[in-house]
Every structure is written in structure tokens, then in C-alpha cells.
Amino acid sequence: MNSLRMRTIIIILSLVLIHVTGCSANKVSTPVNKDNIEAGTEDKGVTRVTIISPPIFSIYLSASPKDSKVVGINSRAFSTANEKVLNELYPDFKNINTSFINNEFVVNTEELLKLSPDIIFYYGDNQKNELDKLDVESVDMMFSKNRDPEVMTIEWEKHLEKAFNVTSENTIEKEWKTSNNKVNELLKDNSTKKKGLYIFSYINGKITVSGNNSYGDNFFNKAGIVNVAKDIEGCKEVSMEQIYEWNPDIVFIFLGMPAASIINNQAANQDWSLIQAHKNKAIFDIPQAAYSWGAPSADSPIMPLWLISKAYPDSLSKEDFITYLKGYYNRIYDIELKDELVEDILKPKKVKGK
Structure with missing residues (x-):
């Protein structure tokens, strides 16, 4: 050559x-x-x-x-x-x-x-x-x-x-079956679905959301969350006015601005206080472990359960989710997640300068 x-x-x-x-x-x-x-x-x-x-x-x-x-x-x-x-x-x-x-x-x-x-x-x-x-x-x-x-x-x-x-005896395919069965059990009596917004990019004030035929939409469907952006194909930048119209109950962020900045309403020229999710303090950073849970990875079977723990905590508490997470990592990666590491995975992103 x-x-x-x-x-x-x-x-x-x-x-x-x-x-x-x-x-x-x-x-x-x-x-x-x-x-x-x-x-x-x-x-x-x-x-x-x-x-x-x-x-x-x-x-x-x-x-x-x-x-x-x-x-x-x-x-x-x-x-x-x-x-x-x-x-x-x-x-x-x-x-x-x-x-x-x-x-x-x-x-x-x-x-x-x-x-x-x-x-x-x-x-x-x-x-x-x-x-x-x-x-x-x-x-x-x-x-x-x-x-x-x-x-x-x-x-x-x-x-x-x-x-x-x-x-391998323990596979992602088996874990998906276990996860799906657990999700079905958790949501069987759930008659009221939350309206969710999946933000995959919030950078320099530009908000791009996950609509139909996206990873975020698929995760929402599995977790019993209605995607307010379902009429958008793929991913698209949207305005705050559109988000006001959607008025989601809960928001998840993949990339960009930390959830804490939005909860503190620190986004320049964008007022999140009018959104129900802000009033509920239901705005969350998507965790990262072996890879971000917001994209397909070996951790993906965990994502619907984590979403449920945030959207429907009465169905799956944080403590029960952590127990599941530890078991998953033991089965798939053959390691024991210490409590300190679990908390590091689940903690909110840091706001710049803090």
C-alpha cells in the first residue's frame, strides 16, 4: 500500500x-x-x-x-x-x-x-x-x-x-427478556401514562428532541411513557414555544446542559418554570455507566426500568432499582457494584463552575 x-x-x-x-x-x-x-x-x-x-x-x-x-x-x-x-x-x-x-x-x-x-x-x-x-x-x-x-x-x-x-450463559438477550417481563409486571396496573420529553442534545440554547423512530422513542414505549414529540420523525431542533405547547410531565436529557441548570431555570432566554416537568422537579440526566443508557449498549436492558423508577416511583423505588442494577452488573459483567459507585452512576451531572 x-x-x-x-x-x-x-x-x-x-x-x-x-x-x-x-x-x-x-x-x-x-x-x-x-x-x-x-x-x-x-x-x-x-x-x-x-x-x-x-x-x-x-x-x-x-x-x-x-x-x-x-x-x-x-x-x-x-x-x-x-x-x-x-x-x-x-x-x-x-x-x-x-x-x-x-x-x-x-x-x-x-x-x-x-x-x-x-x-x-x-x-x-x-x-x-x-x-x-x-x-x-x-x-x-x-x-x-x-x-x-x-x-x-x-x-x-x-x-x-x-x-x-x-x-456465554448470561446474555443481553436473556436480560432483555427479564427486563421486559419485569416492566410488564410493574406497569400492568398503570392506567395513567406520563407525558415525557427526550432531549438528546441541549447545547448553546439549541434543543433537539427525539421523535418517532429514535432510540429515545423506543425506550419511552418500553417504559410506558408517552413521547410528546412522537409526531416528529427522528430527531429535530424545536423551540421553547413548542415545548410549552407539549408541556411534558417529565424530561430526560442525553447530551448537553445538566438537568440541575434547567431545574434552577438558568438557561439563558428560556423560561422552563412554565413547564409541568419543572414544577414537578422531574427533569433528569440520563446516567452513564459502561456507556450512556440513552443509546443502545450492553446496559440497554436497564434503561426502561430506570425510566420507570423516575416516571412511576410508586411502581419501582430507587432502592429496588439499585438492587436490580447490581444484579445486572453481576450477571453481565461479573463484577460487584459498590454502593459508592452506584451513587456515582445515578447522581446528577455537575453544573459548570460548581
Whole structure:
């Protein structure tokens, strides 16, 4: 491979839209035939792993062979997670190379190849670009247009297990069944649904919400919360006037301004005190653990239960949710979450300067 080709960069801006924001794109790439993923890579000496799509790291942590090693990763796998949790799950995570991807979501193939990866996990054609020209097995984790985190995370887990030729007694698929059964039990007598707003981005006064066919909408449906933005397709920036009209009972924030700033009505030129959720003090930051619970990840089966604990605390108390969370991490990641770490996961985001 000549020097010019080695310097080819892969623009992966779709990552922001598809994985980080939780919105569906107008165009979804045609997936690589998943039957082409070679089984038995572990037998071929696959130990050096590179992960371009951040949420896949959490699936790797729950489903990978213990003798494999992540040598390169998108830094958002860390910035969109709780570093104290990552330290428990993968103590060497800070030594994983992230320099081959810059802040503009550009991958330098020359730097990538210096890591000598045996396998690369990516998401969609925009991340693929020149990867198929490299002499490295590359696996596209975009298999369908389905925006349901349950479907996506089960597919991811199955194909990581296939890529590494491993199986596990405790799986995300089993956990989804357990979570769904518990949700159905908790909500069976719930006749009044809360109206919720899912904000996936609140930056510089611009509010973008999750509408129909988004991760947030799917999570709301699972938790028995009515999405006030259901008439919007995907994700869209909206005005305060629109939010006044919707008047949600409860608000959840994925990215951007901390909930505490809104509760204290500190948003410049935006008065949240008129919103019912503000009057209820029902505005919450979405927690981050192995990854943010606001996007598909190995923690996704936890998200509907956490939403219920906030929207319907009489059905699921904080204490009961914590018990479930600890059990989940023990089953999926084989670690014990200490009380201090649980509180760190669930605490509100800090307001800047405080």
C-alpha cells in the first residue's frame, strides 16, 4: 500500500447522528452480509481488537474472550461512559490508543495500521470507506434499519460472539427478556401514562428532541411513557414555544446542559418554570455507566426500568432499582457494584463552575 493510500482518512460523521445522538438518518447504509462474518476468529489468533463505533465497546466488555485486547478505540467510548465503571470493567482502558481518530471523527488508516489490529468493528458504510482495502478483517455492526435498542444490542452481541467464537450463559438477550417481563409486571396496573420529553442534545440554547423512530422513542414505549414529540420523525431542533405547547410531565436529557441548570431555570432566554416537568422537579440526566443508557449498549436492558423508577416511583423505588442494577452488573459483567459507585452512576451531572 503506497503512502498516499495509507494517509486516506475515513470520515465518519454519521456516528454522531446514528450512534451518539440516537436519531435515525435519512439514508441508512446497506449492511454487509452478516453471514460473511467468519466464525472461529479466536482460533486464528485474533487478540488485537479495534473498535470504531463507541457503543460496541460495552458489548465487547460483556461478550469478549478474556485473552483478547482492545488496542484502538474511538475516544467517545470513554467520554460517553462513567470512567469509574470502566476502570472496574477494563482497568487498562486509559492505555488504549485513541489517537487514530481525531475530534472531528476522522480515522487515519496509517495510524490505525500501526496498531496491528486483527479485527476492526465499525458501523455503516461511512465508517467503512477504505477499511475493506486493508488486509484486516473488518466487521460491519449495522445489520438493519431497526431503531429498537433491544433488537440492535441482541444482534451486536450475537455477532461479537460469532466473531470471537465464544458463548456465554448470561446474555443481553436473556436480560432483555427479564427486563421486559419485569416492566410488564410493574406497569400492568398503570392506567395513567406520563407525558415525557427526550432531549438528546441541549447545547448553546439549541434543543433537539427525539421523535418517532429514535432510540429515545423506543425506550419511552418500553417504559410506558408517552413521547410528546412522537409526531416528529427522528430527531429535530424545536423551540421553547413548542415545548410549552407539549408541556411534558417529565424530561430526560442525553447530551448537553445538566438537568440541575434547567431545574434552577438558568438557561439563558428560556423560561422552563412554565413547564409541568419543572414544577414537578422531574427533569433528569440520563446516567452513564459502561456507556450512556440513552443509546443502545450492553446496559440497554436497564434503561426502561430506570425510566420507570423516575416516571412511576410508586411502581419501582430507587432502592429496588439499585438492587436490580447490581444484579445486572453481576450477571453481565461479573463484577460487584459498590454502593459508592452506584451513587456515582445515578447522581446528577455537575453544573459548570460548581
